Amino acid sequence: MQYFLKRRQQTMILKEKERSVIEDLQTQEKSCVEKYGKYAEQARDPELKNLFRNIQQEEQKHYESLSMILSGSVPECNCNDRSGKDYQPKAVYTAMSSPEDKQHDAFLATDCIGTEKLVSGTYNDDVFAFGDSGVRKLLADIQIEEQNHAEMLYKYKTVNGMM
Numbered sequence: 001m002q003y004f005l006k007r008r009q010q011t012m013i014l015k016e017k018e019r020s021v022i023e024d025l026q027t028q029e030k031s032c033v034e035k036y037g038k039y040a041e042q043a044r045d046p047e048l049k050n051l052f053r054n055i056q057q058e059e060q061k062h063y064e065s066l067s068m069i070l071s072g073s074v075p076e077c078n079c080n081d082r083s084g085k086d087y088q089p090k091a092v093y094t095a096m097s098s099p100e101d102k103q104h105d106a107f108l109a110t111d112c113i114g115t116e117k118l119v120s121g122t123y124n125d126d127v128f129a130f131g132d133s134g135v136r137k138l139l140a141d142i143q144i145e146e147q148n149h150a151e152m153l154y155k156y157k158t159v160n161g162m163m
Contacts, residue, residue, distance in 0.1 A: 084151030116150035
């Protein structure tokens with residue numbers, strides 16, 4: 001079975017395997033949206049709460065971009081490779097801070113770094129399943145954004161002495 005997508009006034013044929021890959025990626029993005037929402041509620045540090053909420057919004061955009069592919073269009077991507085580099089978290093945890101709160105937030109951040117590594121690796125593996133260069137470019141851009149998320153979380157942990 002083949003699926004047809006319209007893009008830039010051309011008809012692109014989306015193979016069944018390609019559709020399945022996009023659906024699998026959507027499942028991962030939906031899980032990330034839910035995880036970051038729950039972790040934003042659970043985080044004790046307001047800086048980490050905000051970071052989780054921001055990443056949650058980006059994961060939602062990834063999900064929506066994948067939905068657009070399934071519904072017939074390939075969205076343009078911004079090739080954002082600076083958010084991880086530019087992120088400068090504030091140090092909240094000090095020697096006077098609650099060690100339980102710090103340990104709790106360190107666990108959440110560490111768990112999300114692991115998730116981002118997994119998702120980034122999946123995009124890396126799946127990007128070449130597509131013949132269309134626009135889809136490959138979008139998936140490569142999302143992979144970079146997943147790496148940015150991990151970098152931001154790592155910086156948060158570093159500045160707060162959670163390493």
